[in-house]
Amino acid sequence: MPVIAGVLIISFVLMVVLPGDPVLSMVGERYDESTVEIMRKKLNLDKPLMVRMGMFFGDIIKGDLGNSFISGRPVVKEILEKLPNTLVLAVGAMVVAVLVGVFLGMATSLFPGSWFDKTIMVLALAGVSAPVFWTGLVFMLFFGVYLGWLPPTGYGGIEHVLLPAFTLGLRSAAQITRLTRSAMLDTLGQDYIRTAQSKELPWWKILIKHALPNSMIPVLTVIGTDFGSYLSGAVLTESIFGWPGVGRLALGAIMSRDFPVVQGTVLFMAMMFICVNLIVDILYGVIDPRLRAERHN
Template sequence: MKASTVRRVGSRLASLLASLLIALSLAFALGRLSGDPTVAILGPLATPEQRDALRHELGLDLPLVVQYLDYLKGILTGDLGQSLQFYQANTTLIADRLPFTLQLVAAGMALAVLVGVPLGVLAATREGTWWDRAASTVALLGQSVPVFWFGMMLVALFAVNLGWLPAGQSGTPQHLVLPAVTMSVYPMAQIARLTRASMSETLAEPYIDSARARGLRGRRVVWRHAFKNSMMPILTIVVLQTGILLSGAVAIEYVYSWPGLGQLALQAIQFRDFPLVQAIVVFGALTFVLLNLLVDVIHSVVDPRVR
């Protein structure tokens, strides 16, 4: 391996580890600033002696530096602590809820890609026409509309007024439709806008004109030549948006009462269950860092100039 490649990989890994450490430190700090969990556990009628005894049992009376080091040690050993609300290991709780979130994210991203990519390609190939303006308007609305409001509007229309689909919960494919559509809106807009920009830039390249001059059909030029060379930024945004959705599906899961990690995080925050909040943040940070690393790997595989 070349020395320049080693330096690049080392620099990237150091940057990712620094980002991860910052995220973990913020999770620790915010967990301690969220309030006294003994109030939620013991109730408002507990005596100061009872609260002090519980703080000692939970290790909250130790110096913050000691608590922080214990927290990092637990992460390194795979021990994310125990929930104060559910009295279970946080890793078990996350593992139980993760399949629901993965199901929702997979369905949402599939819709986002299936709609966003053709929309962006259509806008780029019809640049300046009403097709381009319509596609750009749809993408702009997708980025501007609050997802929780859009979710409630879908519930009001398709669940309450028409009665076609369930309003929430999970269990059947019908339960997945509205949450997946709601989740797909923002990444679909991002993918469509980036696809349009990338395709417009590629379609202006001289080799595209050369391909057309050789008599190649327009569809083949667009998909085999232009789209193939525009895929790198599209793949990047798809992977990064997947990480964002995995760690930020709270509003959608709340609107639809979807039993995923977002709903679990809300329950933990309401109960001041800071060990569980920390564990969910740690999982989200690790996922995002790993997906960023995956983007670098994809760059190296797809684009030989990176290698």
């Protein structure tokens, strides 16, 4: 709760001090001062900052996030309408990241120092370093415009999910590749792995049953952090590909100074991060028996 309250206070103050006027965004270019004053009073924008903040937190306690300044619709409804789209993109991106990252990390750990290992590590470094907006534009131009394989923008079937999902998941895949390789190299040198090898167990069984689960703790941290950010709405990716998710909703609200929607999306993002981190903490104990034993003792 203190974290959520702190995030909300900071975002509230930032929206107030940033240039721009939500009332002017609503009334347009043709307006008179009396109309502006009426709208300010109607939206409680004429009240002092501390009073408005108190009213805002009071409404949150009652479960009311208010209505959008622009559309007039409830903020909760605005977010819930965009949430399924964000879930589709987040799950797709994480599936790409985990499958590609874990596979390449395991493969490179089996051939350390080889040309294959060095090539994948260079590509992983490039994937971590490349900005999301640059990767998205390259994918859009190459696969969507030049080759014409996939639609460059829009929302619809699975063909519309692929480009934004790969764009969003590429950085995570690169991080997971590097972490999995490092953790697997450390795990493969442990005594219990040599014991399993001495028993002439199949190599795939040693990797999947013994080495991989004990190498997943650092990887799980990245998965949890990135998935939390995906659920919160990938602002750049959704904006580049015209994906109607929570991130694009938040960006539009910031641009139009739609305070209730901004505060609602910030609250949603903070709650998503906290929930995902809680799930990750629980999974630590499920994956690593040593942590279960420590907690039991």
